[in-house]
Amino acid sequence: xxxxxxxxxxxxxxxxxxxxxxxxxxxxxxxxxxxxxxxxxxxxxxxxxxxxxxxxxxxxxxxxxxxxxxxxxxxxxxxxxxxxxxxxxxxxxxxxxxxxxxxxxxxxxxxxxxxxxxxxxxxxxxxxxxxxxxxxxxxxxxxxxxxxxxxxxxxxxxxxxxxxxxxxxxxxxxxxxxxxxxxxxxxxxxxxxxxxxxxxxxxxxxxxxxxxxxxxxxxxxxxxxxxxxxxxxxxxxxxxxxxxxxxxxxxxxxxxxxxxxxxxxxxxxxxxxxxxx
Amino acid sequence: xxxxxxxxxxxxxxxxxxxxxxxxxxxxxxxxxxxxxxxxxxxxxxxxxxxxxxxxxxxxxxxxxxxxxxxxxxxxxxxxxxxxxxxxxxxxxxxxxxxxxxxxxxxxxxxxxxxxxxxxxxxxxxxxxxxxxxxxxxxxxxxxxxxxxxxxxxxxxxxxxxxxxxxxxxxxxxxxxxxxxxxxxxxxxxxxxxxxxxxxxxxxxxxxxxxxxxxxxxxxxxxxxxxxxxxxxxxxxxxxxxxxxxxxxxxxxxxxxxxxxxxxxxxxxxxxxxxxxxxxxxxxxxxxxxxxxxxxxxxxxxxxxxxxxxxxxxxxxxx
Numbered sequence: 077x078x079x080x081x082x083x084x085x086x087x088x089x090x091x092x093x094x095x096x097x098x099x100x101x102x103x104x105x106x107x108x109x110x111x112x113x114x115x116x117x118x119x120x121x122x123x124x125x126x127x128x129x130x131x132x133x134x135x136x137x138x139x140x141x142x143x144x145x146x147x148x149x150x151x152x153x154x155x156x157x158x159x160x161x162x163x164x165x166x167x168x169x170x171x172x173x174x175x176x177x178x179x180x181x182x183x184x185x186x187x188x189x190x191x192x193x194x195x196x197x198x199x200x201x202x203x204x205x206x207x208x209x210x211x212x213x214x215x216x217x218x219x220x221x222x223x224x225x226x227x228x229x230x231x232x233x234x235x236x237x238x239x240x241x242x243x244x245x246x247x248x249x250x251x252x253x254x255x256x257x258x259x260x261x262x263x264x265x266x267x268x269x270x271x272x273x274x275x276x277x278x279x280x281x282x283x284x285x286x287x288x289x290x291x292x293x294x295x296x297x298x299x300x301x302x303x304x305x306x307x308x309x310x311x312x313x314x315x316x317x318x319x320x321x322x323x324x325x326x327x328x329x330x331x332x333x334x335x336x337x338x339x340x341x342x343x344x345x346x347x348x349x350x351x352x353x
Numbered sequence: 354x355x356x357x358x359x360x361x362x363x364x365x366x367x368x369x370x371x372x373x374x375x376x377x378x379x380x381x382x383x384x385x386x387x388x389x390x391x392x393x394x395x396x397x398x399x400x401x402x403x404x405x406x407x408x409x410x411x412x413x414x415x416x417x418x419x420x421x422x423x424x425x426x427x428x429x430x431x432x433x434x435x436x437x438x439x440x441x442x443x444x445x446x447x448x449x450x451x452x453x454x455x456x457x458x459x460x461x462x463x464x465x466x467x468x469x470x471x472x473x474x475x476x477x478x479x480x481x482x483x484x485x486x487x488x489x490x491x492x493x494x495x496x497x498x499x500x501x502x503x504x505x506x507x508x509x510x511x512x513x514x515x516x517x518x519x520x521x522x523x524x525x526x527x528x529x530x531x532x533x534x535x536x537x538x539x540x541x542x543x544x545x546x547x548x549x550x551x552x553x554x555x556x557x558x559x560x561x562x563x564x565x566x567x568x569x570x571x572x573x574x575x576x577x578x579x580x581x582x583x584x585x586x587x588x589x590x591x592x593x594x595x596x597x598x599x600x601x602x603x604x605x606x607x608x609x610x611x612x613x614x615x616x617x618x619x620x621x622x623x624x625x626x627x628x629x630x631x632x633x634x635x636x637x638x639x640x641x642x643x644x645x646x647x648x649x650x651x652x653x654x655x656x657x658x659x660x661x662x663x664x665x666x667x668x669x670x671x672x
Contacts, residue, residue: 090491191368192375195654196647197609200627201383204643207631208386280498287500288613292628307502311617314510314521322506329499336498 090337097334101327105151114141142320146327148301154331156216156296157283163221164282165275168228169267173259175229176236186229194226198285206294213296216286224282231274235267276339280332287328303328361662369655376647377429381422384640425640434641444641447626452645454525455615455622458538459607462545467600470550474557479584481562490558493551501610505544505617512540523620541611541618548610549603556602560595564588594664601657608649 087095104111175183193201205219239245245262253261289295290304298305303324310321428435434444473493477486496504513521519539535542564570565588573583612624619625623642630638 188371188375192372192379195372195376195651196379196643197650199609199612200643200646203627203631204380204383204639205386207634207639208383284498284500288502291500291502291613292616293632304500307506311506314506314514319510322503322510325500325503325506329495329503332498332500333495336494340494 091340094334094337094340097330098338101150101154101331101334104147105154108147108151111147114144142323145301145306146303146324149303149306149324150327150331152296152300153283153286153290153303153328156213157279157286160217160220160286161224161275161279161282163217164224164228164278165271167221168225169232169264169271170259171225172229172232172234173236173263173267174255175233176240177255177258177263183233187233190226190229193223194230198223199288202285202289203292203294206289211294211297216289216295220282220285220289224278224285228274228278232267232271235270236263239263239266273339276335280335283328283332358663362659365655365658369651372651373648376651377426377644378422380640380643380647381418381425383643384636385418429641429644435637437635437638444637447638448623448641448645451621451623451626451642454620455608455611455624457525457534458541458545458611458615458620458622459604461535461538461542462549462607463600463604465542466546466549466553466603469546470553470599470603471557471596473550473554475561475584475589477554477558478561478565478588479580481558489554493554496547496551497555501544501548501613502617504547505540505614508540508543508547509617512543521618523618525621538618538620541614541620544614544617545607545610549607552603552606553599556599557592557596560592560599561588564592594661597664598657598661601653601660605650605653605657608646608653 084092084095171186175186201223202219205223206216209215209219240263245258248258248262286295287304287307290302291308293305293308295304296302306324307321307328310318310324313320314322425435432445434448436442437444437447473489477489480486509521512519520537521540523538523541525534525537561584565583570583570587573587578587611622612628614620615622615624616628623645627639627642627646629635630642
């Protein structure tokens with residue numbers, strides 16, 4: 077508890093707002109079935125019922141309660157983004173560490189492959205691959221994870237390169253430790269902090285990519301609630317003056333802004349940057 | 354190779370060509386995975402094996418992969434992207450027209466976004482940690498973090514629906530005059546401008562602020578120069594190389610951001626083309642468009658690299 081209070085007091089106002097937003101959405105995601113007044117795909121009323129009437133946020137394009145969809149959407153979209161980001165970090169970090177510790181051909185081959193893959197814009201790459209392999213949820217996770225493993229590889233490799241030249245790594249090598257030991261016992265503990273700061277930022281990118289993909293119809297499939305798909309589904313309402321599609325879009329914006337506010341402070345502290353005169 | 358500028362550019366160009374080659378192989382492999390069932394998709398599940406084989410022969414996908422790849426690459430280098438499966442039209446012609454529309458969007462956006470972004474960045478660096486800086490930084494952080502379609506729909510709701518000043522759907526065609534065209538594409542341009550200004554401003558601010566920590570700036574400060582003079586006369590010349598990089602990288606960013614925005618405003622550009630092609634499984638169109646996107650990306654990154662090095666006076670003037 078004392079640590080929590082110290083952590084809180086350390087944050088500036090914008091970081092506190094950020095933390096508040098993140099905690100709010102995380103709560104929605106975790107307790108979705110208990111918080112949502114209606115079911116995820118339950119049709120409860122007419123099409124596009126207005127905000128503030130019987131349903132707090134109105135109903136969507138086929139008469140489902142928008143508030144409930146938003147709450148379940150928080151759960152689905154955030155879970156997908158967290159799992160995909162974790163996959164990309166695991167893959168990127170393992171490959172990056174291997175490249176840094178092995179060096180030579182391994183490093184060359186891995187780095188050139190990453191150079192090529194990273195040159196295809198992420199949205200284009202994921203659109204093509206997903207249209208080929210389908211949009212089942214595990215496939216989504218894997219495809220997004222692989223695509224985002226590329227930038228993570230570069231960061232992890234750069235971080236590991238700096239650690240790899242340290243004397244204690246040299247000492248471990250001379251002791252005859254294997255690749256696995258070097259990676260997990262020597263490099264990983266020292267690379268954890270910079271990589272953790274990067275995780276939040278990458279989570280935002282992945283989250284926005286998922287939102288764009290499902291907006292384009294290549295993300296989580298109906299009837300699963302998903303914020304990006306909800307924007308697209310309700311988009312026609314805009315022309316009739318309904319503001320319904322703006323709600324899920326605002327949720328996406330709010331969550332990524334919240335995370336950014338929080339990370340801004342963190343990166344600032346971690347890098348020891350002084351912005352003052 | 355004793356010219357230092359050439360010595361920098363040539364290896365980078367070689368890397369660029371290597372990467373483009375790799376990308377074309379990768380895209381072909383991706384398309385290959387897509388093309389597996391395209392004939393059964395066209396003919397339906399119940400089609401006779403012989404009909405499927407005939408269809409595959411007609412599309413030319415019954416021959417080995419590497420032969421088709423070499424053929425395709427040869428044709429593309431001559432500007433022939435094949436014909437669309439959906440409407441039997443020349444893919445190259447379609448891409449050319451759409452690319453023109455997308456470039457129109459990118460150029461009109463840059464005209465607004467580049468000066469505004471750099472100006473705001475300099476202002477924020479000049480008055481850092483003041484109210485102005487915090488306002489600019491928080492606003493731009495919000496536009497960067499929001500998905501493009503959020504900004505797009507808000508603008509659409511305000512300017513097209515509530516006020517009725519601008520069209521919600523960007524019907525652009527070649528018969529339009531420049532002003533008519535600008536009006537039709539005003540909303541996508543505004544959306545892209547908002548998003549890119551934010552990026553440029555933040556990157557400009559960051560590069561100037563990091564320069565301000567260097568000793569010669571400290572010296573200028575100790576001489577008692579005005580902060581505005583320090584930034585404009587002392588910091589900015591050295592900040593050009595990162596700023597050039599900011600501009601070019603944002604052009605590259607625009608190419609991707611434009612996909613979603615084009616879909617929102619039904620703008621007939623390259624992004625909308627690839628989304629339609631992906632949904633229709635129109636392989637030659639996907640292959641061609643993806644290649645164009647990736648080429649633009651690689652070329653712009655290369656350009657950013659080379660330009661920022663050329664802007665570095667230590668490389669231009671040999672000792």
